Amino acid sequence: MKKVxxxxxxxxxxxxxxxxxxAPPEEKVQTSRGCPACHxxxxxxxxxxxxxxxxxxxxxxxxxxxxxxxxxxxxxVSACLECHAAAKNGKxxxxxxxxxxxxxxxxxxxxxxxxxxxxxxxxxHNVTAxxxxxxxxxxxxxxxxxxxxxxxxxxxxxxxxxxxxxATVPLxxxxxxxxxxxxxxxxxxxxxxxxxx
Numbered sequence: 001m002k003k004v005x006x007x008x009x010x011x012x013x014x015x016x017x018x019x020x021x022x023a024p025p026e027e028k029v030q031t032s033r034g035c036p037a038c039h040x041x042x043x044x045x046x047x048x049x050x051x052x053x054x055x056x057x058x059x060x061x062x063x064x065x066x067x068x069x070x071x072x073x074x075x076x077v078s079a080c081l082e083c084h085a086a087a088k089n090g091k092x093x094x095x096x097x098x099x100x101x102x103x104x105x106x107x108x109x110x111x112x113x114x115x116x117x118x119x120x121x122x123x124x125h126n127v128t129a130x131x132x133x134x135x136x137x138x139x140x141x142x143x144x145x146x147x148x149x150x151x152x153x154x155x156x157x158x159x160x161x162x163x164x165x166x167a168t169v170p171l172x173x174x175x176x177x178x179x180x181x182x183x184x185x186x187x188x189x190x191x192x193x194x195x196x197x
Contacts, residue, residue: 033123033140033148034155035077038113051075057102066094077137078157086161122146126153131171133159 032038041047051071054061064070065079077099084092084099092098103124113119126134126148138155140148 031142031144031146032117032119033126033142033146034136034138035124037139038117038119038123041073047073049073049075050077050080054080077135081157126156127171127174128158129171131168131174135159 035050039048039050039053041049041052049072051073054071054075055063062071062083065075065082067079067082069075069079071079080099083094084097084102086098086100087093090098090101107113107119107124110119113123117123124136126136128134134153134156136153136155137157140153140155141150142148
């Protein structure tokens with residue numbers, strides 16, 4: 001437990017050092033939560049729907065889910081999970097890779113998701129009262145700060161982890177560290193803004 005708290009504190013310090021030199025955001029970005037909040041077809045050239053993303057990722061990707069849903073603009077993450085839900089072997093339950101092993105690197109290393117859309121873990125997830133993560137499978141109606149207008153959040157999918165848990169962090173520790181990171185980030189942005197003047 002002490003090691004987990006220590007690691008989280010080190011990460012907080014590193015994030016503060018990284019953000020301290022960042023310029024303040026120039027324009028306000030609308031908070032988006034839930035897969036379909038971002039994964040939509042904007043135009044023929046800009047089709048970010050889940051079905052289109054899957055079909056363009058691999059020429060061998062099936063065009064239908066096991067339940068018979070044709071992948072396209074209206075595909076929901078539940079169709080993806082029919083094959084890509086995590087299995088005990090670390091792969092997808094019917095696919096060679098789990099959704100989390102596809103989605104997390106694709107989003108977290110994406111300049112569009114992080115920088116332009118201001119995306120983070122809570123763009124796709126919510127935390128339950130017991131500290132478990134849910135996947136936000138539907139677009140979530142929120143206020144400007146990302147706080148959901150409806151509780152429980154419609155379309156939230158419980159993440160079933162087939163792997164035995166070796167250590168957990170209490171929700172209170174998670175909340176404290178999250179608040180510390182938020183305060184440090186805001187302080188860094190304020191510092192960067194004051195340096196710019």
